[in-house]
Amino acid sequence: MGSEVEQKATRLLKGIVPDELLASYTRLLAEGACKRDEAPDLIGGIDQVEALTRSGMAHVASSGPALPQRLVPVPPDLALQATLADLTRRLVADQERLLDGQRRMAETHPWTASVDTETGDRLVRIITDREEISTVSRALISTARQDWMTLDNQSVERPMDELTAVPPPPSFDGHVRCRAIYERACAEDHIGLRTIEIAVEAGEEARLLPRVGMKMKLADESIAMLPLTPTGLSGALLIRSSVIVGALREYFEMLWERATPFGAVSPESPLNDKERRVLSLLVEGVPDSVIAKRTGMGLSTVRRHTATIRAKLGHDHHHFAAGVAAVRRGWIK
Structure with a gap:
């Protein structure tokens, strides 16, 4: 029976990263850290060491020039975040190659241009048209049947106003649980604070974190929208892959547990x-x-x-x- 942190790593990363890489990561987690020159023997070879560092699941640390470097695992939730970022980059690259190949095929065989391309767009779709991004973003909330979840931060292209707030629709009442995690800076801006209050008054559960690294919209475990730019207004990913959306749901739930309920008073820590x-x-x-x-x-x-x-x-x-x-x-x- 592995430790709690190893079990958590397996729960979060199983099926997202290759099994061999996950095994190397959990061995390093069990050790806590190891000397860099001893890492290949511990986790299965130099290729695995390079794979862990390249994927952001571990990093090389040094306590000083006279001390040996160590290979240190990152916490499982950060490993998941790094894996999702890497997976997103690869999905974008694969999608671009797919679209380029379809264009070339259409040029070579014009009759293929009428073939339904929905299959290629079904799991991951890149949207770059600003108007379409705004339309899809607003419409996505209506697809939720059980849970609507969002991450939001202060990355905006224009000053915020109260019209920015998108409160839960009346149909959500009693049927769909609506939750949002905001970067604390959103609540420190008077307009940002008002937009959160509007959403909360409409039934949203809101929590705050010191920092929210990216925006996200997630309907149930069926569809998600991620930004390709800090604001997401000039590029976004619409994701229907159950594996990726499920991992994003896990990521949201971890942040939700860490976040402070909106309006709660943070008491002074009694710890030394x-x-x-x-x-x-x-x-x-x-x-x-x-x-x-x-x-x-x-x-x-x-x-x-x-x-x-x-x-x-x-x-x-x-x-x-x-x-x-x-x-x-x-x-x-």
């Missing part, structure tokens, strides 16, 4: 500096033994800190759950 350091690793699902190595504390000291953290939380949370609970209370960011 060492406890916050331990907790910041707990939220990544790092085992006690690895926390001891990273912080230079003894294992018994780490366990004493984790027990104190659980006591202050008022529940017998374990590892990752304790971190999630503390993040939601605003004790760490």
Whole structure:
């Protein structure tokens, strides 16, 4: 039975990355980190080391010029984010090659131009027309039958106004759960704050994070819209692939657990500096033994800190759950 963080990695990445790469990543996670020159023996060869670093699932770190470099795994949620970014780039490239090939085929055999190209567009479609992007973006909300989820940040091409807000339609009431995660800066701008309030008044559940790296719209687990530019107004991906949309749903749920409910007051953390350091690793699902190595504390000291953290939380949370609970209370960011 693997550790909780290894199980989480498998749940998030199984079917998204090759099984061999996932096996190498989970072995590195179990170790916490290893010397770079020992990594090939640990995880299955230099090719696997290069694949992990190239995909953003691990990085090489150094504590100083006199110390050996280490191969360090990134947390599973960041590994998923890096994998999705890489997959998106490859999908765009594949789609462009497909469209180029279809154009060449049409030029070589004109009668093929009338063939239905819906199959090529079914899983991933690139939209670059601004008007069409706006139309599809507004219409997408009506396709949700159970869940409507969005990520939003301050990347805009023009000043915001209250007309920017797109509250849930009345038909959502009692039928579709509408949730949104906003970058905290959105709520710090008076117009941004008002747009969130309008949506919340209409039935939206809103939460805030210090930073939201990209915009996203997701209807159930059937269709998603991702930006190809920071604002998404000049390029977007419309995705119907169940594998990718399912992974995006997992990513949203992870962020939702970390986010602070809109309007909630973040209490001052009752933790001292060492406890916050331990907790910041707990939220990544790092085992006690690895926390001891990273912080230079003894294992018994780490366990004493984790027990104190659980006591202050008022529940017998374990590892990752304790971190999630503390993040939601605003004790760490």
